[in-house]
Amino acid sequence: MRWWVVLHVVIAFGFVAGLIGRDITLAKARSTDDLGQMGALVGLASRFEKLLVIPGSFAVLVAGLIAMVAQGRSLTGPRNGWLLVSLVLFVALFALVPTVFLPRGKVFDAALEDATAKGTMTPELQRAFADPVVAFARNAELVAVVVIIALMVAKPF
Numbered sequence: 422m423r424w425w426v427v428l429h430v431v432i433a434f435g436f437v438a439g440l441i442g443r444d445i446t447l448a449k450a451r452s453t454d455d456l457g458q459m460g461a462l463v464g465l466a467s468r469f470e471k472l473l474v475i476p477g478s479f480a481v482l483v484a485g486l487i488a489m490v491a492q493g494r495s496l497t498g499p500r501n502g503w504l505l506v507s508l509v510l511f512v513a514l515f516a517l518v519p520t521v522f523l524p525r526g527k528v529f530d531a532a533l534e535d536a537t538a539k540g541t542m543t544p545e546l547q548r549a550f551a552d553p554v555v556a557f558a559r560n561a562e563l564v565a566v567v568v569i570i571a572l573m574v575a576k577p578f
Contacts, residue, residue: 425488432481437566439473442466444559451550454542463533482511502578507569514565521558525549 443466450462489495489504496505529549536546 422488422491425484425491429481429484429488432477432484433570435473436477436481437570439469439477440563440566443469443474444563456537456540456542460533460537478515500576500578503572503576507572510565510569514562517558517562521554525552525555528552529555 446462446466446469450459450466453459453462485507494501494504496508529546529552532543532545532549536543
């Protein structure tokens with residue numbers, strides 16, 4: 422029973438490390454005008470995404486649900502409201518993928534490819550880096566993960 426909880430926590434550490442690594446790397450990429458460095462940083466951010474964030478998001482969800490069942494908890498049981506709220510927040514994050522990250526990511530990729538081909542920072546790439554919708558979604562993602570972690574630790578209700 423406890424092994425599932427430990428596994429869930431270890432996976433969550435990897436998932437959160439991927440989120441932080443990706444976001445720090447993208448922030449550094451956003452701050453440079455050197456297209457070579459920018460491309461390398463965007464590639465590194467993509468590796469964080471593909472190796473830690475994407476698989477980690479699914480694995481942490483599955484391990485968390487298994488840990489819940491292994492502990493004999495239910496989403497509607499007494500003093501388990503934090504489980505339901507955490508699950509709703511986490512599943513809501515998945516909605517950002519098809520609505521924000523995938524379509525806006527395609528625009529970003531095209532802008533980066535165009536800028537690289539031209540050998541200069543383009544207005545399209547600057548706009549893609551400064552996209553307020555993506556910034557809002559990334560911030561919402563981090564806030565939701567912090568809230569979920571706080572709920573998992575405090576189990577307030």
